[in-house]
Amino acid sequence: MIYNKHNTTKQPIPNEPRASARAELRTHKNLQAPNGLVLRNMLFAIFLSSAFLCLLTPKTYAGGFDHAFQTAQQRAVKLYGLGAGQQVGYGTGIIASEDGYIVTVLSLIISGDRIRAVTANGQRFEAELIKRDTDQQLALLKLKWPDDADASTKNKPIGPLPHYDFSCQELPSESCHHPLLPGDWIVSAGNPFKIADGAEQMSLAHGVFSARTRLDARRRSKDFRYTGDVLLIDAITSNPGSPGSVMVNLQGELVGMIGRLVISNRTHTHLNYAIPYDVLADFYLQATQASPDGTRELITKPVVEPFDPGIRISHTGFRTVLPFVDRVVRNSPAKRAGLRKDDLILSVNDHEVSDVSEFDKRIKARDPAESIELIIRRKRSILTIHIEPPEAKTQP
Amino acid sequence: MTRFSRIDLSPLLLTLVVLYVCSTTSLFADTTVQPSSPLVHVPDVVLEAQRQRIQVVNRVTPSVVAIYNNEQRGGGSGVLIDENGFGLTNYHVVASMLGSRSGFGGLSDGQRYDLHVLGIDPIGDVAMFQLTGRDTFPLSPLGDSGQVRVGDTALALGNPFSLTEDENPSLTLGLVTGVHRYQWGVKGNLTYSDCIQIDAPINPGNSGGPLFNENGEVIGINGRISINTRGRFNVGFGYAITSNQIRRFMPLLRAGGLAQHGSFEATVQEDRQVVVIDEIRSAGPAYEAGLRRGDRIVAIGTTPITSSNHFVSLLGTYPGYWNLLIDFERNGRPGRTVVPLRPVAPHMQRAYFPDGQANGREVDRVIWAFRKAVGVKAAGTVATKYQWHACRTYDESMRSTWKTLDAYDAQATNEGALLLQEYDEEGQPARLMEVDAAEIQVLNHDGRRSQDIRSFERRVLSVLHLVYQRLFQSADSLNPMALYHDGANVGYRFDDGSESPVDMFFTDEFAATEIVSSEVEELISPLEKGAVVRLAFDTKTHELRRAVIWHDQAGTLGTMHFSNYQLVAGVRLPHTIHVRGQGYRFDDSMSDWKVLP
Numbered sequence: 001m002i003y004n005k006h007n008t009t010k011q012p013i014p015n016e017p018r019a020s021a022r023a024e025l026r027t028h029k030n031l032q033a034p035n036g037l038v039l040r041n042m043l044f045a046i047f048l049s050s051a052f053l054c055l056l057t058p059k060t061y062a063g064g065f066d067h068a069f070q071t072a073q074q075r076a077v078k079l080y081g082l083g084a085g086q087q088v089g090y091g092t093g094i095i096a097s098e099d100g101y102i103v104t105v106l107s108l109i110i111s112g113d114r115i116r117a118v119t120a121n122g123q124r125f126e127a128e129l130i131k132r133d134t135d136q137q138l139a140l141l142k143l144k145w146p147d148d149a150d151a152s153t154k155n156k157p158i159g160p161l162p163h164y165d166f167s168c169q170e171l172p173s174e175s176c177h178h179p180l181l182p183g184d185w186i187v188s189a190g191n192p193f194k195i196a197d198g199a200e201q202m203s204l205a206h207g208v209f210s211a212r213t214r215l216d217a218r219r220r221s222k223d224f225r226y227t228g229d230v231l232l233i234d235a236i237t238s239n240p241g242s243p244g245s246v247m248v249n250l251q252g253e254l255v256g257m258i259g260r261l262v263i264s265n266r267t268h269t270h271l272n273y274a275i276p277y278d279v280l281a282d283f284y285l286q287a288t289q290a291s292p293d294g295t296r297e298l299i300t301k302p303v304v305e306p307f308d309p310g311i312r313i314s315h316t317g318f319r320t321v322l323p324f325v326d327r328v329v330r331n332s333p334a335k336r337a338g339l340r341k342d343d344l345i346l347s348v349n350d351h352e353v354s355d356v357s358e359f360d361k362r363i364k365a366r367d368p369a370e371s372i373e374l375i376i377r378r379k380r381s382i383l384t385i386h387i388e389p390p391e392a393k394t395q396p
Numbered sequence: 397m398t399r400f401s402r403i404d405l406s407p408l409l410l411t412l413v414v415l416y417v418c419s420t421t422s423l424f425a426d427t428t429v430q431p432s433s434p435l436v437h438v439p440d441v442v443l444e445a446q447r448q449r450i451q452v453v454n455r456v457t458p459s460v461v462a463i464y465n466n467e468q469r470g471g472g473s474g475v476l477i478d479e480n481g482f483g484l485t486n487y488h489v490v491a492s493m494l495g496s497r498s499g500f501g502g503l504s505d506g507q508r509y510d511l512h513v514l515g516i517d518p519i520g521d522v523a524m525f526q527l528t529g530r531d532t533f534p535l536s537p538l539g540d541s542g543q544v545r546v547g548d549t550a551l552a553l554g555n556p557f558s559l560t561e562d563e564n565p566s567l568t569l570g571l572v573t574g575v576h577r578y579q580w581g582v583k584g585n586l587t588y589s590d591c592i593q594i595d596a597p598i599n600p601g602n603s604g605g606p607l608f609n610e611n612g613e614v615i616g617i618n619g620r621i622s623i624n625t626r627g628r629f630n631v632g633f634g635y636a637i638t639s640n641q642i643r644r645f646m647p648l649l650r651a652g653g654l655a656q657h658g659s660f661e662a663t664v665q666e667d668r669q670v671v672v673i674d675e676i677r678s679a680g681p682a683y684e685a686g687l688r689r690g691d692r693i694v695a696i697g698t699t700p701i702t703s704s705n706h707f708v709s710l711l712g713t714y715p716g717y718w719n720l721l722i723d724f725e726r727n728g729r730p731g732r733t734v735v736p737l738r739p740v741a742p743h744m745q746r747a748y749f750p751d752g753q754a755n756g757r758e759v760d761r762v763i764w765a766f767r768k769a770v771g772v773k774a775a776g777t778v779a780t781k782y783q784w785h786a787c788r789t790y791d792e793s794m795r796s797t798w799k800t801l802d803a804y805d806a807q808a809t810n811e812g813a814l815l816l817q818e819y820d821e822e823g824q825p826a827r828l829m830e831v832d833a834a835e836i837q838v839l840n841h842d843g844r845r846s847q848d849i850r851s852f853e854r855r856v857l858s859v860l861h862l863v864y865q866r867l868f869q870s871a872d873s874l875n876p877m878a879l880y881h882d883g884a885n886v887g888y889r890f891d892d893g894s895e896s897p898v899d900m901f902f903t904d905e906f907a908a909t910e911i912v913s914s915e916v917e918e919l920i921s922p923l924e925k926g927a928v929v930r931l932a933f934d935t936k937t938h939e940l941r942r943a944v945i946w947h948d949q950a951g952t953l954g955t956m957h958f959s960n961y962q963l964v965a966g967v968r969l970p971h972t973i974h975v976r977g978q979g980y981r982f983d984d985s986m987s988d989w990k991v992l993p
Contacts, residue, residue: 065571066547122669122703154668193622193633195577195593198703199669204546204573205595205632236595236632239622 071252073189073202074120082112092190092244095163100143104244122199166281180209190245207235230273238270310334323359337387343376452612458534460565462502462555470558473605481527485604486619502563515649518742524649539613541638548572550594554605570596578709583743589712598634607636641713648883651758652751656716658737666704685735695723758881769938770968
């Protein structure tokens with residue numbers, strides 16, 4: 001998955017019983033060869049096995065963090081843009097292609113007129129917002145340089161831009177999967193607290209991967225809209241500027257991106273988490289397509305964003321919560337369809353929903369352009385409600 | 397066909413057998429399972445690394461100090477770096493103790509020792525203290541923070557939240573997560589320049605504690621954290637002052653002084669990743685060292701400069717008066733010069749008085765090392781009257797009228813005055829000059845710098861006389877305030893062995909571009925109002941290397957470099973003196989030294 005980098009070979013497990021048993025059977029035949037041959041083969045075998053032993057001797061981790069961090073920070077950009085109050089005007093992004101696509105988190109930074117990105121070698125570029133995904137809280141940017149830009153005048157990247165290759169996700173390749181196991185080391189490179197500037201190295205954070213899970217943090221839609229999987233980690237990454245940081249394993253392979261700051265309203269605890277690689281890859285690949293010359297080009301057809309019906313349902317902390325409507329957003333499609341507070345949703349588009357998470361899933365999985373049919377219970381009556389989409393909007 | 401395939405396959409298969417046997421007989425390191433926990437599969441390298449780490453922690457723990465104030469209340473941490481009990485901590489840890497200069501230091505043996513605060517560096521947030529009460533103290537060596545890389549293991553020890561009951565420090569482990577960081581200070585104080593960033597948790601009480609590398613060497617002093625909106629505790633960003641910065645300030649801190657940081661008196665800006673001088677003060681040290689607006693700064697102190705931030709950050713690690721080697725480029729031509737940095741006094745609430753006792757001790761040490769190096773057995777046993785034959789080479793830019801002064805004898809008298817007998821080219825006595833050492837004029841009456849070569853020369857000789865008077869005479873006759881230890885500095889020397897002072901030059905004109913630097917310690921001695929002479933002694937050879945006349949407002953007025961020490965009547969004396977002043981430069985090669993009765 002890492003572009004332009006020699007792959008680190010995975011160490012084979014030395015005592016795999018099946019392979020060894022097979023080896024035993026075969027060698028039994030071999031022993032019947034003439035004596036001299038056996039001796040010569042034995043010597044050769046000893047040589048080979050000692051060579052293998054050298055390979056299999058576990059490597060030390062010395063320099064492992066350093067190497068992983070260096071590959072990561074070279075494939076990240078420092079982002080600067082709009083900031084206000086607690087929302088700082090700086091962050092981090094992941095370089096996704098040689099022609100300058102940047103995957104980052106949705107934040108105030110990218111909402112301004114001007115977004116600036118600084119690459120690892122200190123080059124500064126303007127960036128433009130290509131796509132935003134409010135559900136996944138992700139954004140796609142692209143670095144800009146003039147058509148007549150020249151690397152020698154430094155308004156164009158000097159040499160190929162180091163990047164992570166998301167497009168291998170399209171191929172049936174094992175190389176794209178970097179499943180983390182709880183306890184695996186993770187290393188992140190980002191620009192928290194704006195400590196680094198220009199060509200200065202980003203900050204490293206390290207820790208272990210704890211779990212891949214979903215968050216129940218969504219109390220109101222405004223608080224935390226992302227409902228997909230997250231990678232929980234024990235590195236302290238919940239700091240201003242960290243969102244968008246590259247997160248890699250010890251081999252330097254991209255495993256995720258540090259997400260937006262999530263703070264508990266009740267305990268003020270900060271959550272340290274990352275958005276998994278596959279979510280990032282899906283987002284990137286939906287927005288771009290491979291072009292014949294090997295680069296990625298933007299999918300220009302208008303993407304219909306699923307409209308927000310305007311139904312707000314609260315999670316009250318339990319695992320299974322009946323999908324009672326907590327609030328209906330004013331002037332929303334649901335309001336126009338006549339949905340009310342305290343309605344209990346029984347089904348979405350003929351699919352029965354028994355709890356909030358199922359409701360969320362059904363709402364998300366629906367055809368974005370189609371209307372939604374809800375069956376609800378209001379007091380003692382069962383009602384059917386059709387929520388019609390508002391006038392179609394195009395991206396971005 | 398089958399035969400060939402069998403022959404080809406057999407070694408591989410045998411290999412597999414050997415591998416299988418090896419694996420089942422636990423020849424592989426990572427199949428070795430700890431008997432106590434058969435379910436846990438920990439590779440030997442990991443266990444070995446852990447064992448080594450525990451060893452390192454055990455080794456360094458005795459040198460870690462928990463610092464308490466006079467009321468025995470916890471304040472911070474420190475580390476001992478010398479068996480005589482000298483230790484390092486943060487300035488902000490001892491700032492409240494400066495009134496009494498005393499506190500307590502707890503060691504891992506469970507004892508609290510008396511702590512005496514020595515020198516402080518408020519700008520760099522470093523302070524030195526000394527523990528007393530033991531013959532020898534455990535110590536940890538200072539490492540080379542220049543070798544620290546991002547990703548290195550970082551061990552922080554200290555007393556966070558005053559947790560310890562038995563004075564044993566707490567360990568927090570992490571990685572170096574950034575190097576060459578710059579963190580702004582408050583009113584110029586507590587500025588962390590070119591510091592190490594770590595993710596080992598640093599919390600209140602860790603301040604002043606040591607940051608160790610995995611070999612147990614002190615690579616920094618932890619003292620600062622980045623905080624979020626969550627309050628004053630760790631969010632994964634701690635900063636440590638580098639050992640290499642501290643090393644430059646240590647001799648002064650040991651002498652109980654108040655450290656000043658250096659100023660370049662020029663601003664730089666970044667233009668397409670090239671750092672160029674933007675504005676330069678015409679009377680500042682950078683200008684006087686020959687630098688001009690538009691010059692590109694390539695390296696300072698041999699460290700290549702990558703950005704204007706980097707320049708500012710690196711500059712912050714140097715003390716005032718430091719002779720900073722600058723590599724520059726003008727119109728594509730590489731050049732080199734030395735900028736004596738102008739000192740910047742730290743912002744202090746009240747006056748700081750240097751520790752007189754500690755300073756006197758350091759002055760004595762330097763002077764006696766010098767006397768021993770040049771062969772003086774005891775104070776007062778050396779004559780102070782000399783005669784020598786001087787052969788002078790002028791700088792090309794010198795006025796020709798002074799070329800007649802190419803040979804003279806000088807007589808130094810013991811009465812505080814200097815007699816200079818000049819001879820003309822035929823060797824006939826030409827002129828007798830008398831200079832009163834007490835009336836050495838560095839400025840004219842109108843306050844401007846003297847442009848008269850004769851007065852400058854007299855000044856140089858007077859200073860030389862003063863130096864010898866003060867250095868060779870009995871310690872009793874020394875005015876206690878006449879000499880004051882003012883910390884470390886650096887001297888440069890060409891690689892061909894000649895101890896020429898470095899002037900600005902373009903390296904393409906010089907064959908010898910490599911410069912050897914050597915560490916020196918400086919003593920200062922007052923001359924008249926606002927002017928001092930700074931005497932630099934080599935820390936290795938203990939010889940007097942340099943005397944600089946420094947004026948508060950005007951900066952460096954003149955520099956004398958002494959070299960080529962040779963034996964004269966049992967005493968080693970310099971036989972080459974290079975003199976550089978503002979507008980003057982000459983080199984004296986001195987021969988036929990005579991000691992007069």
